[in-house]
Amino acid sequence: xxxxxxxxxxxxxxxxxxxxxxxxxxxxxxxxxxxxxxxxxxxxxxxxxxxxxxxxxxxxxxxxxxxxxxxxxxxxxxxxxxxxxxxxxxxxxxxxxxxxxxxxxxxxxxxxxxxxxxxxxxxxxxxxxxxxxxxxxxxxxxxxxxxxxxxxxxxxxxxxxxxxxxxxxxxxxxxxxxxxxxxxxxxxxxxxxxxxxxxxxxxxxxxxxxxxxxxxxxxxxxxxxxxxxxxxxxxxxxxxxxxxxxxxxxxxxxxxxxxxxxxxxxxxxxxxxxxxxxxxxxxxxxxxxxxxxxxxxxxxxxxxxxxxxxxxxxxxxxxxxxxxxxxxxxxxxxxxxxxxxxxxxxxxxxxxxxxxxxxxxxxxxxxxxxxxxxxxxxxxxxxxxxxxxxxxxxxxxxxxxxxxxxxxxxxxxxxxxxxxxxxxxxxxxxxxxxxxxxxxxxxxxxxxxxxxxxxxxxxxxxxxxxxxxxxxxxxxxxxxxxxxxxxxxxxxxxxxxxxxxxxxxxxxxxxxxxxxxxxxxxxxxxxxxxxxxxxxxxxxxxxxxxxxxxxxxxxxxxx
Amino acid sequence: xxxxxxxxxxxxxxxxxxxxxxxxxxxxxxxxxxxxxxxxxxxxxxxxxxxxxxxxxxxxxxxxxxxxxxxxxxxxxxxxxxxxxxxxxxxxxxxxxxxxxxxxxxxxxxxxxxxxxxxxxxxxxxxxxxxxxxxxxxxxxxxxxxxxxxxxxxxxxxxxxxxxxxxxxxxxxxxxxxxxxxxxxxxxxxxxxxxxxxxxxxxxxxxxxxxxxxxxxxxxxxxxxxxxxxxxxxxxxxxxxxxxxxxxxxxxxxxxxxxxxxxxxxxxxxxxxxxxxxxxxxxxxxxxxxxxxxxxxxxxxxxxxxxxxxxxxxxxxxxxxxxxxxxxxxxxxxxxxxxxxxxxxxxxxxxxxxxxxxxxxxxxxxxxxxxxxxxxxxxxxx
Numbered sequence: 001x002x003x004x005x006x007x008x009x010x011x012x013x014x015x016x017x018x019x020x021x022x023x024x025x026x027x028x029x030x031x032x033x034x035x036x037x038x039x040x041x042x043x044x045x046x047x048x049x050x051x052x053x054x055x056x057x058x059x060x061x062x063x064x065x066x067x068x069x070x071x072x073x074x075x076x077x078x079x080x081x082x083x084x085x086x087x088x089x090x091x092x093x094x095x096x097x098x099x100x101x102x103x104x105x106x107x108x109x110x111x112x113x114x115x116x117x118x119x120x121x122x123x124x125x126x127x128x129x130x131x132x133x134x135x136x137x138x139x140x141x142x143x144x145x146x147x148x149x150x151x152x153x154x155x156x157x158x159x160x161x162x163x164x165x166x167x168x169x170x171x172x173x174x175x176x177x178x179x180x181x182x183x184x185x186x187x188x189x190x191x192x193x194x195x196x197x198x199x200x201x202x203x204x205x206x207x208x209x210x211x212x213x214x215x216x217x218x219x220x221x222x223x224x225x226x227x228x229x230x231x232x233x234x235x236x237x238x239x240x241x242x243x244x245x246x247x248x249x250x251x252x253x254x255x256x257x258x259x260x261x262x263x264x265x266x267x268x269x270x271x272x273x274x275x276x277x278x279x280x281x282x283x284x285x286x287x288x289x290x291x292x293x294x295x296x297x298x299x300x301x302x303x304x305x306x307x308x309x310x311x312x313x314x315x316x317x318x319x320x321x322x323x324x325x326x327x328x329x330x331x332x333x334x335x336x337x338x339x340x341x342x343x344x345x346x347x348x349x350x351x352x353x354x355x356x357x358x359x360x361x362x363x364x365x366x367x368x369x370x371x372x373x374x375x376x377x378x379x380x381x382x383x384x385x386x387x388x389x390x391x392x393x394x395x396x397x398x399x400x401x402x403x404x405x406x407x408x409x410x411x412x413x414x415x416x417x418x419x420x421x422x423x424x425x426x427x428x429x430x431x432x433x434x435x436x437x438x439x440x441x442x443x444x445x446x447x448x449x450x451x452x453x454x455x456x457x458x459x460x461x462x463x464x465x466x467x468x469x470x471x472x473x474x475x476x477x478x479x480x481x482x483x484x485x486x487x488x489x490x491x492x493x494x495x496x497x498x499x500x501x502x503x504x505x506x507x508x509x510x511x512x513x514x515x516x517x518x519x520x521x522x523x524x525x526x527x528x529x530x531x532x533x534x535x536x537x538x539x540x541x542x543x544x545x546x547x548x549x550x551x552x553x554x555x556x557x558x559x
Numbered sequence: 560x561x562x563x564x565x566x567x568x569x570x571x572x573x574x575x576x577x578x579x580x581x582x583x584x585x586x587x588x589x590x591x592x593x594x595x596x597x598x599x600x601x602x603x604x605x606x607x608x609x610x611x612x613x614x615x616x617x618x619x620x621x622x623x624x625x626x627x628x629x630x631x632x633x634x635x636x637x638x639x640x641x642x643x644x645x646x647x648x649x650x651x652x653x654x655x656x657x658x659x660x661x662x663x664x665x666x667x668x669x670x671x672x673x674x675x676x677x678x679x680x681x682x683x684x685x686x687x688x689x690x691x692x693x694x695x696x697x698x699x700x701x702x703x704x705x706x707x708x709x710x711x712x713x714x715x716x717x718x719x720x721x722x723x724x725x726x727x728x729x730x731x732x733x734x735x736x737x738x739x740x741x742x743x744x745x746x747x748x749x750x751x752x753x754x755x756x757x758x759x760x761x762x763x764x765x766x767x768x769x770x771x772x773x774x775x776x777x778x779x780x781x782x783x784x785x786x787x788x789x790x791x792x793x794x795x796x797x798x799x800x801x802x803x804x805x806x807x808x809x810x811x812x813x814x815x816x817x818x819x820x821x822x823x824x825x826x827x828x829x830x831x832x833x834x835x836x837x838x839x840x841x842x843x844x845x846x847x848x849x850x851x852x853x854x855x856x857x858x859x860x861x862x863x864x865x866x867x868x869x870x871x872x873x874x875x876x877x878x879x880x881x882x883x884x885x886x887x888x889x890x891x892x893x894x895x896x897x898x899x900x901x902x903x904x905x906x907x908x909x910x911x912x913x914x915x916x917x918x919x920x921x922x923x924x925x926x927x928x929x930x931x932x933x934x935x936x937x938x939x940x941x
Contacts, residue, residue, distance in 0.1 A: 276925075293918050296903065301869070302839075303899030303921065331806070344906070350841025395777045396807050 027421020028371075028405060029446065029458040037457055038103045041076050041094040045452035046085040046118070047388065051212040052199050053220070054140040054172065055079070056386045057253075060121030060365075060507025061449040063436025064133050066111070066148060070549070071098035072436040072511050074447060075113070075122055075135060076455055082118040082141050084199035093119055093137065102439055113154050117142035121432065121507025125178030125187045127161075128234050129480040138173035138191065138507070147234075162235045166226055172197055177503030179257035179266045180479045181282055183533035186230035187479045187502075190245075190268055192252035195220035214387050217273045217307070222249035225270065225278075227288075244280065244290040251275050257502030258313035258322045259484065260295075261343055264533055266484050266502065269297075271308030271326045279324075281343065297324060297337050297345050306332040307362075310433070310506035314368035314377045315339075315498065316352075316413070322499055325354075327363025327381060327506075330397045334358040334366075334381070336413075352413035354379075357404055360396050362386065365433025365506040369444045373466035373517035375496050376408035380458075382430035382448050382506075400427035403448065403458070423458055430456070436511030442468040442547060444515055449508065467491070467518040470549035471527060473500065477535045478554060481512055484532035492521035518546055529557060592622055599631065608635050626652055630662070637669055645669045660689030664701040671704050680708040699730055706738045711749055715828060716862070718742040719768065726772030733762075739772065740765025744795040745828055760790060764799060771803050779803040787815075794822065798829040805836060812836070820849065827856045827863075834866045843873035854883075861891035869900050877907035888917075895924035 034040055046055045062075040074096040081087060092114035096104035108114050118140040127134045132148035134157075145161050146154035158164055172194040178187040195217055204215035227245050228236035240246045254271035261267070265282035272278065276298035281289045292298035300306050307329035316323045321339035328334055333355040337345035349355035362385045368377040383401035390397050405420045406413040417424045432449035439445070443460035450456060469489070473482035483502040488495055500514060518524055524546055530538040531554050539557025544550050599614035612635045619628035633648030649666035653659055664686030670679035683705040691698040702721050709718035719742045725735055734750065740761035741748050753761050763786055770779035783800040790796055797819035804812035813836070819829040830853040837846035850867035857863055868884035871877070884901040891897060898921040905914035 293922065294906075294915070296906075299899065301873075303896040303925075305925075355841055393774060 025419055026461060026463055027423065028416070028460070028462050029421060029423050030461050031423050031426075032102065032445075032457040032459045034454065036102055038099075038105065039074070039094075039096055039455065039457065041078075041096075041106070042454045043076070043450060043452055044079050044087065044091045046079045046087070047452060048085070049212060050084070050199070050203055051214045052084045052203075053195075053197050053214055053217075054082070054118055054120075055085075056214045056388070056451065057174070057194075058120050058431060058451060058507065059449045060119075060138075060175075060432035060509075061434045061447045061455060062122045062124050062135075062509035063434045063438065063447060063511045064124045064135070064509060065512070066095065066133055066135075066154075067097065067152060068131065069098075069100075071100050071440060072438045073098050074104060074438070074455075074457075075124075075509075076449065077119040077122050077137060077139075077432075077507070078115060080115055080117045080119060080139075085118065092116065098438060100440075107152065110152055111154055112156075113137075113146050115139075115144065117144070120173065121175050122509055123176040123178055123189075123503065124509040124512075125483075126480045127178065127187055127189075127230060129186065129475075131480065133512075136176050136178075136189070138176050140172050140197070143167050143170065143173050143191075157234070160235070162231075162237060163228070166191065166228065166236075166238060170223070170226060172223065174253050175255045175503065175505075175507050177255045177257050177268075178481075179268075179483050179502035180230075180532060181227070181257075181266055182229065182286065183265070183478075184230075184232065185475070185478055185534050186232045187481065187483065188230045189226075189228040189236060190255055190257070191226040191228070192255050192270065193223035193225055193250060194253060194273070195222060195251050209389060209392055211389070213389055217251050217275075220251070222251050222275060224248070225250050225252050225255075239286060243286065243288045245288050248278055248280075248290050249275070250278065252278070253309045254311040254326070254504075254506050256311045256313045256324075256504035257483065258324070259499060260313075260322055260324070260339060262321065264484075266532075269311050269313055269324050269326075271311045272305070273307050273309065274305060276305045277308050277326060291343060295344050296347075297326075297335070300332065300335070301347060304332075306335070309362075310364050310366045310382075312366050312368050312504040313499075313501050316368065316377055316408075318376070318496065320497065322501075325366060325368070325379075327358075327366055327383075329362045330360050330385060334361075334363050348412075353406065353415040354413065357406075357415045357417070358383075361401055361404070362397075363404075364431045365448070365508055367433060367435045367446075367505050367510065369435050370468075370515055370517040371405075371444050371460055372407060372462045372464055373442070373468040373515070373519070374408060374410070374464075375466075375491070375494070375517040375519045376410060378408055379406040379413055380404070380433065380435070380446050381406075382428070382433040384427075384429040384431065384451065388429075398427060400429050402427050403430065403456075421461075423456075428456060429453060431506060432508040433505050434508040434510050435505075437470070437513070437515065440549070442470055442515060442549075444511070447508075465520055467521060467523075467546040469516045469518060469524050469527070469544055469546045470513050471516065472513045472549060472551045473529060473531075474551060474553045475531060475535065476554040477537075478532045482529075482531060482554070486530035487514060487516065488528040488530075489516050489518075490525040491518035491523065493525075494519065494521070513549060522546070527552065529554075592618070592625070596627055599628075603631060603635070608639060611635060624655075626656055626659075629655075633665060633669075637665065637672075640672075642669050642672045646673065658689055660686045660691045661694060661697060662686070663689060664691055664697055668700060668704060671708070676708055676711060680705065680712070683708070699725060703734060703738060706742065707749055710738065710741045711747055713745070713747045715742045715745050719772065722768075723772030726769050727774060729773070731769060736765035736769055737761055738765070739768040743768035743799050745798070745826065746795075760793065763789075764796070767799055767803065776803060776807055780807065795819070795826065797822065798826060798832070801829070802832060805832070809836070809840070820852075824852070825856060827853055827860070830856065831860075831862055831866060834863075834870065838866060838869055838873065843870040846870045847874065859890060861887040861894060861897060864890065865894075865897040865900060868897075868904065872900065872904050872907065877904055880904040881908055881910075893924060895921050895928060898924060 059077040063072045076094045095108045097107045121138045123136040135146040145158045147157035175192045205212040229239045251273045257266045268280040270278040279292040308326045310327045324337040336349040338348045361383045365382040371378040381404040429451040434447040446458040448456040475482040485500045488497045526542045541557045602611035615628045615631045629652045636645035646669045653662040667679045667683030706718040706721045743764045767782040780803040783803045797815045801812045801816035816833040830849045834846040834849035847870040853863035864887040868880045871880035881904045887897040902914045902917035
């Protein structure tokens with residue numbers, strides 16, 4: 001009698017044993033329930049029979065530490081009264097203070113950041129280098145700069161900051177980004193403007209259901225984006241005039257500030273809806289060159305403009321050049337552009353499983369981050385079709401769509417959404433997406449803003465043996481948020497690098513800290529910061545303990 | 560198969576066109592002329608075509624530079640089947656007013672009646688391109704006849720695109736369905752050429768293609784599946800099935816398209832559809848052979864050459880891509896997409912100045928399309 005198991009038997013047993021294990025795989029993200037978080041706020045999309053376009057595009061969301069206690073708070077943007085909408089009950093934006101135990105407390109009233117207009121998105125930055133993050137809320141017909149007073153309250157500084165005229169000339173602002181375009185140490189502002197919308201004039205009706213529907217953006221006239229220079233005294237000056245930013249007619253929805261050519265000047269990658277995207281190359285001295293067409297990121301491979309919505313930038317392949325991404329509408333597929341290093345890009349969405357996963361999807365917010373501490377960036381995307389009646393005419397496309405998550409396998413991205421847990425089997429009318437570590441466990445969580453619904457706080461539950469290190473950068477001669485900083489770190493002899501971009505995603509703002517994955521290395525040898533100009537410093541910090549956050553201040557490292 | 564457009568319907572529904580023409584042209588004219596014109600129009604409206612004709616002839620003599628009498632005289636001649644006279648009137652009209660879309664459309668329809676098909680097609684296209692404002696029936700007739708003529712010269716892609724514009728608006732007549740069927744089956748026929756034993760097949764295929772044009776993919780796919788079962792040996796049906804499934808179920812669509820090209824190796828559109836989808840799905844290596852076959856089938860096709868160029872470009876064969884894309888640009892100089900691909904190819908091979916020049920032309924063509932709608936160019940081979 002044969003007592004030993006053959007190799008074939010062993011293989012069969014291994015497969016039989018591993019199958020249930022696979023089925024029981026831990027979810028990568030779980031939805032933190034409202035009962036646990038205390039977040040009861042719900043977005044009111046103001047959806048009307050007339051189907052006014054602004055109803056379908058919001059909202060955005062932000063992670064920010066407004067009270068500087070080291071814990072990420074949450075800001076959520078709502079619609080509000082405007083020329084086509086009068087709320088039947090009071091609605092407002094919401095600021096939730098982190099209680100440091102997984103729950104939040106609504107402090108909107110005390111903070112004075114309720115909005116009161118038809119809000120779209122939010123950008124967060126320390127605009128005065130005083131150590132306090134300010135809030136810019138964009139919107140339809142109005143926008144607001146809330147300046148952080150440092151006592152738990154904000155005040156409306158829109159006009160005193162010189163943004164009143166911009167508000168008038170930006171009838172529909174969407175995403176915004178603070179970044180230092182002129183390297184003077186103060187964060188400037190780039191504002192995306194969408195389209196000319198007139199509720200009395202612009203409507204699209206009589207679809208197959210005999211009803212009004214949300215128009216294609218093609219029927220609207222474009223607007224112009226705006227660049228505001230920070231004067232360093234709390235005010236801004238409009239410096240758009242005479243630049244290619246002024247001449248480029250946009251239907252802009254998303255923006256990220258990144259450095260595509262490693263010249264130390266932050267460039268702007270802008271998603272346009274149904275018109276060519278923009279890549280504004282910062283040539284210094286206030287000169288901008290719009291190079292999206294020669295850079296091969298304006299159009300699809302077929303030379304067609306797509307419906308660009310959210311954007312982000314990350315050095316995905318670790319070659320030292322910042323790559324770009326943009327989400328589009330169904331049938332267009334999202335684009336993932338690899339930087340060739342010569343101000344041109346190659347769409348590698350197919351090779352990274354992004355194109356295949358997104359053919360029937362419509363994407364909005366997205367963010368690259370090291371969600372699994374592997375040292376390589378993963379990708380999280382929020383999706384949902386803008387037309388709430390799409391399912392009446394399409395069997396393939398849904399109004400509410402699942403979230404997508406891609407992990408980096410060391411060579412490329414892999415779509416792991418199907419095995420990422422029950423959250424990824426749910427569907428949402430998702431729009432904004434913010435990334436931040438709200439429970440300070442080093443695992444980056446995701447806040448998804450939902451049109452006409454409650455936000456989704458996706459808690460990162462990725463289990464691995466990988467280590468991490470968190471850094472909060474504080475500039476002293478450069479902008480205090482250190483946007484544009486280059487970060488290199490060495491763990492077990494492997495050197496990795498990253499750039500701290502400005503903005504990214506859609507209508508949203510992120511945890512200002514950087515989480516650096518160490519892989520399986522137990523320690524980090526050093527972290528090197530190349531501070532953005534006007535700083536000339538490149539400093540190394542050593543002796544940093546993994547598994548916690550560190551504050552790295554410009555000038556405190558070893559040159 | 561004879562499914563003509565009834566003239567009485569055109570007469571009835573062209574009325575708003577007269578009003579439009581009056582509104583556009585009356586500015587600055589004497590009251591006397593307007594009164595005479597109105598009187599003539601009343602005769603026309605009453606259906607007293609002989610009297611109306613006399614009245615407009617008199618107006619044409621006394622006001623030779625005015626377009627309205629020519630327009631009405633052309634319409635009356637068309638309705639009385641005096642096509643040569645109608646053609647002359649519409650020709651004079653568009654020579655005088657080159658941007659008059661309805662004039663070009665009526666000229667094209669008249670030439671169609673005279674079986675001067677080579678003249679009719681560009682005139683119908685120009686009429687549609689210039690615009691047939693608020694003239695639903697004339698617009699429909701122009702589109703349908705354009706589709707008939709595109710089928711005749713094997714521009715089935717343009718025919719299907721034009722017919723889909725009607726289908727998506729819910730327009731459905733036996734003639735539209737039949738034209739869809741001819742186009743979907745890739746038969747170079749006018750409706751009168753459809754053999755009697757093929758009529759049922761044409762109408763069934765047309766119903767399927769109409770549903771696809773109306774963006775009712777699921778129903779279209781179900782019909783296409785039934786067609787394939789009912790006519791298992793009929794060429795062209797796997798192609799229809801493949802196109803109906805392409806968005807919803809690509810693996811099955813790919814199988815159907817591959818069956819079509821295997822069974823019908825001369826089916827040009829099956830080859831270009833398969834190639835285009837494979838390129839779009841990041842499989843340019845596989846697409847290349849279908850592109851090459853499509854080029855072999857239609858060497859003068861800018862679509863086939865453009866696709867082959869893209870496939871070559873995507874697989875790192877930029878030098879060869881340049882040659883194919885230059886050929887595509889020669890064949891369709893106003894096509895923005897091939898200009899874009901050529902610019903990419905020039906960039907790859909380091910011909911930067913030429914790449915910049917192609918991008919410049921691409922941008923101009925894009926702007927023109929955005930400003931005025933996409934020009935229809937059936938003279939360039941598909």
